[in-house]
Amino acid sequence: MGNSQSPPAANHRFTSASRAFTPKELEDLKSLFTSLAAQSQSNGQYISSSVFQAYFGLKGPLGGRMFDLATQGRKDDKLTFEDLVITKGTYEKGTKDEIEEFIYQLLDVTNDENLTRSDLDSVLVSMFDHIFHLKGSELESSSHCYMVNTFLNAATFSKDHEGYNDKSMSFEDFKSWCTLVPSVKKFLASLLVPPDPGRSGSQVPKFQHLDNIDSTVLLLRDEYAWHIGGAISQEELEEWKLLYHSALNGLSFNTFLGNVSNHDEPTVLIIKDREGYIFGGYASQPWERHSNFYGDMKSFLFQLYPKASIFRPTGANNNLQWQSRICSVL
Template identity: 70%
Template sequence: MGNAQSPPSDPLYASAIRAFTHKELEDLETLFNSLAAQSQNDREYISLSVFQSYFGLHGPLGERMFDLVSQQRRDQKLTFEDLVIAKAAYEKGTKDEIEEFIFRLVDVSGDNILGRSDLESVLITVFNNLFGTNDSEVRSSSHQDIVNTFLNAATFSKNDEGCNQEVMSFENFRSWCTHLPSLRKLLGSLLMPPDSGRPGSQVPRLLHPDGTDSNLIILRKEYAWHLGGALSQQEVEEWKLLYHSSLNGLSFNTFLGNISNHEGPTVLIIKDKEGCIYGGYASQPWGRHAEFYGDMKCYLFQLNPKASIFRPTGANSNLQWFAVNFTSEDIPNGIGFGGQVNHFGLFVSANFDQGHTFSCSTFGSPCLSNTNYIIPEVIECWGVAHCQGAAQGSNEAVKGTVLDRYKEDRHMLNMVGLANSSD
């Protein structure tokens, strides 16, 4: 067996070991020896079954990973040199090298064509591992609808002669991963032990009042996992339901009251009369302003019929909008994200009875619904738990509860300036 002390004989291995420290190579050798011992082959190699069991990778995705890590020899033997070479490319390579490895990985059929069926198989495996039950048939069927929302966000534009299904190019795959950060994180960390806090595997714990009918909740755990991909680990630990229009009434005033004591980030979700589900992540507390505010951690998202996240492009700083009790038409009362005044990326009026969504350069997002002008059917808002040791000071200007802030002297209305409406 090649190891961290033996002179390298394979050029690929000789190049790969330079990506690791001496301690990292020793740790890899210890791991290899442990798994090889379990494979009952005089510690010469790791078997497929032991590899799949240790890394928690089963089904076509696990078989494909083993095939790639073992240099596609198809001899069912994974050597120490194989492990070092694969981890060097998959975890230590350049961004392009890592994404190329992932692109090959999700081609679970191994035919060098990334088809819709490959991605469907990968997504079903991911959801089964994260959320599944013991019955694989039940697991696959129960996750099929959420799998479809992820696939609906993909672009299949490459047509290979003789291929009877939709095919995805490498560039389209990279673009797809950009809008699905949880999936990208998870696919890039599968050679980490599952119990090590594998990136992309975190699912927020969703808290709501006892007795709440779960069928009323829009934010499924799969959606929460998807949305958490754009956040830090501390921000995906616990989310609490602050407001739900089916439980609290479709009322802006009730919304204000329910979120008034939450000073952290929030997730606003809308289901409209068209059946589309979308919303925005507000990194700053909702406070009365006459102009845009917020920071670059805000983002817009779609959940159904497509699942996508749209993060700030840097084109402008028109991130969050929250106006209450203004009388100027140039300061529309309501809650919104991105774009410009009266042409937001997403906006819901203060009556909660109408709104709109347009494509906007702030987030590089499209119209989030089937139509630009929307009628909310359900609105819910989740509070993200405070991060321990969160930095203070950068947002000192945003103080007091929402109710405190919007009860400011209303005589100032004639003195406020217009909001920044640059697109």
């Protein structure tokens, strides 16, 4: 006779999650678990929080929250092989909704089912520390707060909670925010792979310009490049070259056209107006004179300050890119 009791729910989740992996992938996961469990000095039984976070390059509240989710909130500092398979099965192999739900829970670093502006602030601080390797100087700290606020300003908090004065971010608010800041979602969706400079969501384009240019006149700071890069392919994040700057090349539209039209590659245009707003667009096609609109759906507009947002084409029409002798449109 068999056991009449049903196995724990976690076992059902493990069985279901295992089906998302090939035998080779499961074998690799087992090898990884064995290695990290040995480092945890657990006789091969579990991975400790410190070893888990060190291997995946996770720090601060984001690392602690990821380990808490991976261990089903047991608070025992023990990540089992079953935990690892279930977590990666959901986080990496799940449906779009399952992955987004996991990331939404991940952002709730205080684990109070109330995703607040303070939670997002903590996560963004941890992210920027990882991506831009902040050193903690007063100047860098000021720049850091400036960028955190631009990303927070794009977020909506519409969910009421009894007993709380401030509203929190609903799941729908979160999904809307991710469409505006795809770089954030890319980073948060790739945390369970070993960290390296090419990890999705971590790559910052290298900006090429003349050495004698005063960096204070350049609008494209690293954080802006990272934000824009979240909406384009990984191959286009290697190196960006300055083609035109009004402070260096003069306020001539013909000069601008001449400089950007000589390159058969996508371009990024950044503008700062008199009010201090910074915005622009990404043109996926070279700038050429056409009698009609041209381009493709890879083009988009963006805002960099006072809030960071990406605006993709709606598909309502094909009015994406256009250039004539006297003006250009994106």
